[in-house]
Amino acid sequence: MIILILAAFALILLADVPDLIRIRNWKDTVVFSVILITGLVISILLYADVKLPSPVTGFRILYEDVFKLSYKNW
């Protein structure tokens, strides 16, 4: 299963990086790598059934408790 995830990411890598290196666009490559690696890490964590905290939950707590802006508080 994890092979499939790695294979998918490798495909995405192959689809785009050669073009970028050819044009020698280092900034794009860096941003691309950062995004891809973030995606890879999250995917592997999800596959390993690690309970990731959702940022939306964080926002919910922020709005409900800190700003006190939520319809549950009315």
Add this chain to the structure above:
Amino acid sequence: MTKTEKIQPLQLLFAIIAFIQGASLLTKFSLAISQRDTWICVINAFVLTTFVILIYGVLINKFPGMTIIEINDAVFGKIVGKIISLLYLYFFLSLTTLNIRNVCSFTLHNVLPETPLSIIVITFVFVCAYIVRKGVHAMMSYGFLVVIAASIVTTLNTILLLKEMSFDNFLPVLSLSVKDYIQSTHTISAISFGEIFIFFMLMPNLTKPKSAKKMMLWGLLFGALTLMMVVLRDVAVLGESVSFLTMQTYETIKLLKVGDIITRSEILYATMLITLQIFKSSIMFYATVKAITQIFNLKGYKYITYALGTIITAYSLFVHPTYFESAYWGASTASFFSSTFDMLLPLITVIVMLFRKNSIDAKLKEANAT
């Protein structure tokens, strides 16, 4: 911009209508709160959003053809502008993910119950990413067909269900508490209508940038009319149960029965809804990608499309672990979260812009001269 990137004003209009028609998936949040009087909240939300679009119009007139990221830079200055743009980026990312999560949950529960959610999400995101890679023109050109199909399907369903409707399901009117009306109006306005804020990322692609405000207003009108028809139909057919069912439109269409011939047409509705949502999600995807490109000053957006797709796929799988979290979010905080970004921040931008008018004018002249 090459030809593949330019959008005609009429295409923008249809894109906006399609956007709001896709919001019929989200009627359950407002129907659960304001029940029979939801139609009143739709009208209120329409009026409220018209004012919001007028605020957008100020920004569009002052900075024609600039995306919200560029506007932020111009109004707030480089550093604060970039910080606010990062917040907007997070908003776009959240919108895309929540939308994809909603439509994939719908597909999961009603069409493909046994399939793992990740497969549905991967397929969906792949399609959206592919559309975005092919260019803006590809994305917008089928908006027209989608709108026509969706309007015909909705109208046909409404007409065929006329004999199941009982109009005293709307009585008694105005019997709920004020809090319910405010909450429902806010929800419809911030979530269903307010998402057209995302079209600010498409401004550079328009052939006539100043027509955007007019198109938004007309698009809002037609989209709101469709939403109104959906809400009226659902309440008239389902009666009391509209407040506790989770998929009201789906249940309504399941009741459709003309003779013995036109039955079981809910799969048609599901197909149309998924098509609308693909359209909507690909535009949101494009907005997110464009935002990253502009914040980090990258050369092109095509390269990061698939990479971003992986993040969105992974994110939509854990953004709401269960249905109940999603329902709680929709019922309590979602409207505040959305309206911060699509109502409050643009308003603040306009106010700051008015204060700093002179220095902004100078900067723009400078930018135009170079």
Add this chain to the structure above:
Amino acid sequence: MKVRVRLLLIMLVLSSLILSGCWDRRELNGLALVMGVGIDTCTQDDDITLTAQIIKTEAMPTPAGNGGAGGDEKEFWNVKRDGANIFSIIRGFTNEVSRKLYFSHNQIIVMGDELLKDGGEKYLDFFIRDHEARLSVLVFAAEGKASDILDIEPEITKIPAFDISNLANMQTSTSQTVSIRLIDFVNTMASESKEPVLPILKIKNSDVGEIVEISGTAIFKDNKKVAELDEIETRGFKWAVNKIDGGVLSVDAESGTIIIEIKSSKTKVVPKIKADGAITMEIKVDLEGNIGCVQDDVDLESLEMIEKIEKDTEDFIKREIEHTFDITKRYGTDIYGFGELVEKYKHKQWTDYKDDWVKHFKEIELDIKVEVSILESGSLGKSDYTK
């Protein structure tokens, strides 16, 4: 160009593999199509018995010729199972049925008498919640056990569930039974004042064996069954809720018995609240009918006679409505939805009544106005032609 065409073909082939669904593949011969469901109480504890009527697709006659071979074989199978709640019973069916139960084509739900007396409608939760089940399913009450009703083989169609649902759809010609879909039942249960009704299925002994007939209506109070209305009383109920579509009235005029055929009927009910708080329901019935059949000597050519017949019919209908209303007053069940009418049209005063609506319901007075127009008399001008 050729590369593109090949690529397109490959994509089409691949998508046909994917579109048929992988985890969700449902082969037609892997499904057990459930046509009808019966729920009964069980002898032990609080369990219930669920009966699912499954079509035996192999036993159905095929046009290819060997249809006659299975002539005596039943085309359906009623599986019964006991359990504590509906969902675990349905899953448990896989112990006996070699296919997965598929509820999308379910036509009817029959609930047993004992179950309804104890308030069994909470078991319907599964049929509302499940994504494949429809809210347009017809609901019935059984006199006795629901599984007995589903066992009876009908004479015309092969599957009892189809037969029963066709029966329900035919009732417009007599308007003596009600037809309740699951959505109507759910809406009534969700209402604060209105009580549900269900049509009753009875087993009748005829000369070809046992057959199922719909006769009468079960009325509920606090979601428990309390009484039954017979056919004439059911019609009295339907007058007041604008559900009359057709039917035959047998009116006793002074010159004889006239049978009126109902062509169309419309009822309007308006709640009126008097100054002292008493509620009156104004019921206005507009009826158009034809003379169906006359078995005595009546001169149908005089206008006064027709007017007299109309007046007698009006009194007849009025008596039917009042009779049924008295029964419901006795039990204190608002099956008409009068409470909802007050809530809708006189909303401000509803808050005074809603807490003990039963008491106010018993004090309602009816103000019935009927207008009958007899349009035609068929092909016979007068019936006193015999000399």
